[in-house]
Amino acid sequence: MKIEFYGAAACVTGSCHLIKIYDKNILLDCGMYQGIDAKERGNEVFNFNPKDIHYVVLSHAHIDHSGRIPYLYKKGFRGKVLCTEATLDLCAAMLADSAHILLYENEWQNKRRIRQGQKPIEPLYAPEDVQSAMRLFSPVSYNEWIELFEGFKFRFIDAGHLLGSAITEIMVNEHRKECKLVYSSDLGNKDIPLLNDPEFSESADYLIMESTYGDRLHEKGEKELDHLVNIIKETFKRGGNVIIPSFAVGRTQELLYTLNNYIENNLLPTVPVFVDSPLATESTRIFNKWHKYFDEEATKLINSGDDPLHFKSLFFTRSAEESMALNKLRKGAVIISASGMCEAGRIKHHLKHNLWRPECSIVFVGYQAEGTLGRTIVDGAKSVKIFGENIAVNAEIHSLSGLSGHADRDGLEKWINGMKVKPKKVILVHGDREAQKSFKELLDSQGYSVFVPNPGDIFIPGVDHIAESSTRDKIKFLLDSLEDVDAMPKDKLMELIRNAINS
Ligand SMILES: [Zn+2]
Ligand SMILES: [Zn+2]
Structure with missing residues (x-):
């Protein structure tokens, strides 16, 4: 077996790791690069032939893990995608949404290209590719061992990161080892x-682990959420609205659950809350379909007859007209809308109508990447451009960081130390270089052996040889040219690798 690292290697987005064993190729996730990674690494490039991929084992529905599956299909992949039932449903909604965003961006890009005398280009994929790709999806329950072929079985356990998200445990049997x-x-x-x-x-011989917040601690979630109640009360007293830019899937449902709790427990009066995002509305429906994945507290609420994602004063807007009608509300409304970083979607309209009013509040509940409108506002800009117009930032700006979907440094450390047997090697992915460096130092100090791959690096369990960037192409060529690497004695293989590097 060998593992090649492509996406989310020395960065956060584009998760994609290729396992090669016998004559089979299995991808762990096939995500989209986002933000700066998309520019630097390019979503158009696969470093393998999609036709050669037999399986995608998909951890969860977030686009940085699932977003390139329709493109993989477009480029010839016809294998199976295995994921939990909730991930399957969420992917259907999120990938369709992703295709529409790609189409929209592509139209805009082509208008510019044509003006510059260049040929128009295709979007990465279209809604039809999503529909076709979704037919390859096959649902799997948590804790169920699935044998994909002789010598390779896996099961999902709950990762607690998004509805249906999974940690993947893989048992490989290579020549009876x-x-x-x-x-x-x-x-x-x-x-x-x-x-x-x-x-x-319980244990792992080899662990591929995320490290997003490997260098940071979150503030306490509870304390942060109490702020939300006060922010809403104070803003309404001033005669304004509370605008919450929120990721449509996950964060919005967490907010609804929290608001439901406050209202049910009389911590907050019955205030009108509007969810203004078609994807958020659809994902709330999917969350309601998969109650069986909810935690104990939410299950108790359901058993007591309360719907944890619904309260009397909650409204989901559907049409664009309904959304526009919200612009006329001057006070007393909580509006939750996407996108979470204010780069696209209906949130921009709500900011345009509320950001300049000192009586309003804007509450950020998610990470704001550099270069986004959300980040500019959080960083204290006095005025921002929205739809070509300068809008003054007079509203109160709040940032509630405790609502992160990722474990922080302590959480990561506790999770890995929860293993009864230390892995022989920990491979850190899904983190920027600073976070990875800091988390590697922590793990090193605790006696772990840690490897941080660069894109294209290869890991061979047993041989434990890792290709550094300058030599990895030579090694990749060698490994691809060998008949049966897995059966070869490891010292023989090491010798071949050494010769290849020195050639
Ligand atoms: Zn995620
Ligand atoms: Zn991710």
């Missing part, structure tokens, strides 16, 4: 509303 590989994917934050805490893996 067993080895266990664990892929943490994104690990949930403790006490995320609705979701269970991440499950622990």
